[in-house]
Amino acid sequence: QVQLVESGGGLVQAGDSLKLSCVVSGGTFSDYTMGWFRQAPGKGREFVGAIYWSGSSTYYEDSVLGRFTISRDNAKNTVWLEMNKLVPEDTAVYYCAAKMRPALTPSGYDYWGQGTQVTVSS
Numbered sequence: 877q878v879q880l881v882e883s884g885g886g887l888v889q890a891g892d893s894l895k896l897s898c899v900v901s902g903g904t905f906s907d908y909t910m911g912w913f914r915q916a917p918g919k920g921r922e923f924v925g926a927i928y929w930s931g932s933s934t935y936y937e938d939s940v941l942g943r944f945t946i947s948r949d950n951a952k953n954t955v956w957l958e959m960n961k962l963v964p965e966d967t968a969v970y971y972c973a974a975k976m977r978p979a980l981t982p983s984g985y986d987y988w989g990q991g992t993q994v995t996v997s998s
Contacts (some may be wrong), residue, residue: 878901878902879921879987880898880900880972880987882898882901883992884992885992885994886994887965887987888994888996889998890964892960892962893962894994896954896992897955898912898956899953901989902927908976910973911924912970912973914968915971916965917967917968921971923937923939929978931947934971944960954959963996967994970991975987
């Protein structure tokens with residue numbers, strides 16, 4: 877059974893940075909494309925970005941491009957989302973997700989974490 881556990885969320889001020897972690901267990905981490913999503917209060921789930929199994933390629937939505945960075949360490953079964961220059965609009969529950977398909981797209985994720993709250997105050 878594949879499990880994903882996010883951590884690192886919290887309350888920060890606008891302009892601050894935060895780094896989220898997602899640890900995967902129960903599967904072969906290096907098989908997975910990993911994605912990050914977020915869901916703000918009253919809104920639908922939004923794709924943030926993704927990283928290939930090898931870490932060789934990443935994709936970011938325009939709303940976070942240049943501010944957020946996704947990285948991974950296959951030896952640690954961990955993927956990170958580093959968030960810089962945070963703004964109140966980044967406030968959301970952040971989720972990591974895993975899929976077998978090698979595509980940096982929002983669809984087709986097989987496994988999901990429980991989410992971690994990020995709140996950015998102005």
